[in-house]
Amino acid sequence: xxxxxxxxxxxxxxxxxxxxPHSALAQDATQSPETVATETAAPAPAAxxxxxxxxxxxxADNGRVLTYTCLGCHGIVGYRNVYPTYHVPMIxxxxxxxxxxxxxxxxxxxxxxPTMQVQAQGFSDQDIADIAAFLxxxxx
Amino acid sequence: xxxxxxxxxxxxxxxxxxxxxxxxxxxxxxxxxxxEGRIAEGETLALTKGPATGxxxxxxHGEAGNAPLDDTYPKLGGQYYDYIEHALxxxxxxxxxxxxxxxxxxxxxxQQIADLAAYFASQPTQLRTLHGVH
Numbered sequence: 001x002x003x004x005x006x007x008x009x010x011x012x013x014x015x016x017x018x019x020x021p022h023s024a025l026a027q028d029a030t031q032s033p034e035t036v037a038t039e040t041a042a043p044a045p046a047a048x049x050x051x052x053x054x055x056x057x058x059x060a061d062n063g064r065v066l067t068y069t070c071l072g073c074h075g076i077v078g079y080r081n082v083y084p085t086y087h088v089p090m091i092x093x094x095x096x097x098x099x100x101x102x103x104x105x106x107x108x109x110x111x112x113x114p115t116m117q118v119q120a121q122g123f124s125d126q127d128i129a130d131i132a133a134f135l136x137x138x139x140x
Numbered sequence: 141x142x143x144x145x146x147x148x149x150x151x152x153x154x155x156x157x158x159x160x161x162x163x164x165x166x167x168x169x170x171x172x173x174x175x176e177g178r179i180a181e182g183e184t185l186a187l188t189k190g191p192a193t194g195x196x197x198x199x200x201h202g203e204a205g206n207a208p209l210d211d212t213y214p215k216l217g218g219q220y221y222d223y224i225e226h227a228l229x230x231x232x233x234x235x236x237x238x239x240x241x242x243x244x245x246x247x248x249x250x251q252q253i254a255d256l257a258a259y260f261a262s263q264p265t266q267l268r269t270l271h272g273v274h
Contacts, residue, residue: 068274074270075271076269084226086226090219090220090267090269091267091270095208095211095215111236111237
């Protein structure tokens with residue numbers, strides 16, 4: 001009678017292990033610190049000391065090009081983040097200052113979200129200004 | 141018969157593993173665990189001065205969350221309710237930081253967060269997804 005229970009227990013362990021890759025899908029800072037540490041440590045950040053870099057004039061035309069990469073999540077109506085689950089926010093129409101702050105904080109790692117932190121690492125101050133200019137001009 | 145003997149434990153193990161994984165992944169951080177939001181209660185709360193800052197939501201984010209007093213504050217009207225919940229939970233639990241919002245969210249209960257999110261999500265919006273903008 002103990003044997004089936006043992007089997008059940010080991011199966012449970014195997015299944016628990018098998019379910020682990022789900023964690024790798026983690027899209028939020030609430031997950032393991034290693035995940036976040038790895039992501040933030042990746043490329044050498046060109047992050048400035050201040051949260052809000054000196055105001056640059058954004059080029060909305062260039063921002064239009066740069067934001068193609070945002071569409072995979074922010075361009076799908078009703079798209080949800082997973083682990084935890086919530087709708088990816090609507091960002092078109094937010095102010096340029098708010099958007100600049102958000103992207104700069106993600107780049108510095110002071111605001112946490114694995115995907116957004118990686119995305120922001122690739123942007124210069126001018127890129128961020130351009131993206132913010134384009135997004136802030138969008139109307140519902 | 142011997143295969144049947146192992147089928148049940150195997151199924152049980154599957155079910156247990158599935159449940160365990162789900163609970164660990166979502167945890168307290170998930171807005172999915174919050175109670176149902178109530179728009180009217182949320183509106184009242186959005187107009188109430190918070191004990192930590194002496195400000196209400198509307199004092200800074202403007203009427204219906206659509207007229208921020210300062211460009212550093214986001215527009216909230218019509219934003220997805222569960223994103224607002226997520227943001228407030230993160231501020232409350234110290235996983236997102238902002239001089240004002242971290243204080244403002246400290247005292248909020250799960251129900252209050254759900255109510256505020258329901259209220260702001262129900263308002264007209266100036267926001268949009270990026271669907272079709274290119």
